[in-house]
Amino acid sequence: KQEVTQIPAALSVPEGENLVLNCSFTDSAIYNLQWFRQDPGKGLTSLLLIQSSQREQTSGRLNASLDKSSGRSTLYIAASQPGDSATYLCAVKKEGSGNTGKLIFGQGTTLQVKP
């Protein structure tokens, strides 16, 4: 059974710091891994999608890496800003789930960036 774990559950950093959020999954048979951002009372915004054949993806100050064999992904946020404060979720699409869109989510890391 695929399980997705995110550590830490919460993180508080001063503005300007670089930080890393961690995601691990128990079954390496995945199609892809996606990082989302969730703001309180709002939906999920897709940040980065890494296919299983890729090692990393970058968008602006965000960089996500994937080590499929070890079941790990990291989301690196450079020069953090108060506007980055949100809950960050990672989700994997398991092989064999075909095109069902069935993502398995971690519990999230709640980030607070202090001005």
Add this chain to the structure above:
Amino acid sequence: NAGVMQNPRHLVRRRGQEARLRCSPMKGHSHVYWYRQLPEEGLKFMVYLQKENIIDESGMPKERFSAEFPKEGPSILRIQQVVRGDSAAYFCASSPRGATNEKLFFGSGTQLSVL
């Protein structure tokens, strides 16, 4: 290009009533997914639909819950005879073709509160 639209944003029901949650996918998307986020838990897949077809309902509770995505109009998630344990945020997502490597785009969710 409007995103995934869900309504209502907040829905209050008394135990035993019915709840209807609506989701309009992004323009050009014909694949809809419903997820539920219970308090203190991660998002869990419920059901995947294409127009007029349920493709995967492996995450749906066996009783009281149903979903449809008619040829015309939004997708509907229906919960009959609601109980307090149904209180959660219900998110809808859509994708263009349901392909394995596609991103899912999420709506802002419907927060269901059962009194």
